[in-house]
Amino acid sequence: MATPPTRASLMLLLVASVMLTPLAIDIYLPSLPVMAADLGQPATALQITITLLLFSVGLGQIVVGPLTDRFGRRPALLAGSALYALGALLGMAATNLGPLYASRILQGLGACATTTVAFAAVRDAFTPAQGARLYSYLNGALCLIPALAPVIGGVLAVTLGWRSNFAFMALFALGLLIAGALRFTETRPRDVQPSRPLYSWSRYRQVLGDRAFARYAGTAGICMATILLYVSAAPVLLVERLQLSELAFAACFGGNALINIATFFVAPRIIHRLGRRPTVRVGLMLVLMAGLLHGMAVFVLPLSIASFMGPVAVLSVGFSLTLGAASSLALESFRELAGTAAALLGAVQLGGGALLATAMLTTGIPLQGSLALVAVLPVAVLLISDRRGEKAAA
DSSP states (O other): OOOOOOHHHHHHHHHHHHHHHHHHHTTTGGGGGHHHHTTTTOOHHHHHHHHHHHHHHHHHHHHHHHHHHHHHHHHHHHHHHHHHHHHHHHHOSSSSHHHHHHHHHHHHHHHHHHHHHHHHHHHHHHHHHHHHHHHHHHHHHHHHHHHHHHHHHHHHHHHHHHHHHHHEEEEEHHHHHHHHHOOOOOOOTOOOOOOSSOHHHHHHHHTTTTTHHHHHHHHHHHHHHHHHHHHHHHIIIIIITTTTOOHHHHHHHHHHHHHHHHHHHHHHHHHHHHHHHHHHHHHHHHHHHHHHHHHHHHSSSOHHHHHHHHHHHHHHHHHHHHHHHHHHHHHHOTTTTHHHHHHHHHHHIIHHHHHHHHHTTOOOOHHHHHHHHHHHHHHHHHHHHHHHHHHHOO
């Protein structure tokens, strides 16, 4: 029987729960060339492991969300942690691509379960105002891993070999499983007894048809697309075109990750002072400003570290301010369907953001130009719709 956690220990559990997805992506990035050589495969075959993971996370959330509403958050957290650990162990033992691909699918399904539980549990256990602040902390944790995991993975790979990266992931998930079994009690409201079928269009339609959910989930997805475009553009612009060394690139990338993290942890205070909707508008205005600066850089300024990373820093602050408040507003209306709504939010944020970023990358538009378009046009529309939505609510 689990001991009810304090609020602090609950937050630590939820933060660890959302870390599984970025950990599975970033910790073994430095090892991809070595893994390809060891398995006798081209590098492109190993890059598919990242795509498989993201696909499993995005698709899995649609499946897992209703399960958490029907059977509870605790079983999903424990099962997701165990599945992720099993996938990591399978990857550690893999000697060819088949088991490695299977391991990434298992890890993606496990990670989507723990992430869905984390966001649904915040909706269950905290008020909307508290939830907005806590979503900022959860998203801050998501940004902490890309700054730290490649360093940890690189050290492990150099000292113990690439398989140690998967051993680390397995140990992390097993630690979460044990902590969840001992300290995570069920957060789904006891008076909620879902009567509708487990999977039905009406369940998803109720969430997707909600205007606030559509507006703020769309906000999260577009903001995520801008960050994915930045991540795609950074190696090309900084390493290939500006000829930065790996160390200099890591300094730029890591420095911006620290800006993300700092803003996510300052955001709760701003939300407390301004409110959630005003915080979203401030964040979107910064994203819009970053888009305009990137547009100016394309047509006016020569490419340099300052002309690229300066607007990216503004973008990161806007993204970090927006995401927590927007997540809270998207989920606010759903008590009985908190798991389904959290899963759909994750699918729109990650899947929709990735789809938009990929579409922009295939257009042939210069990278900074793509970033400017996504940051300026959709964000301007969202700002207008948010203002109209607030007036209608008044």
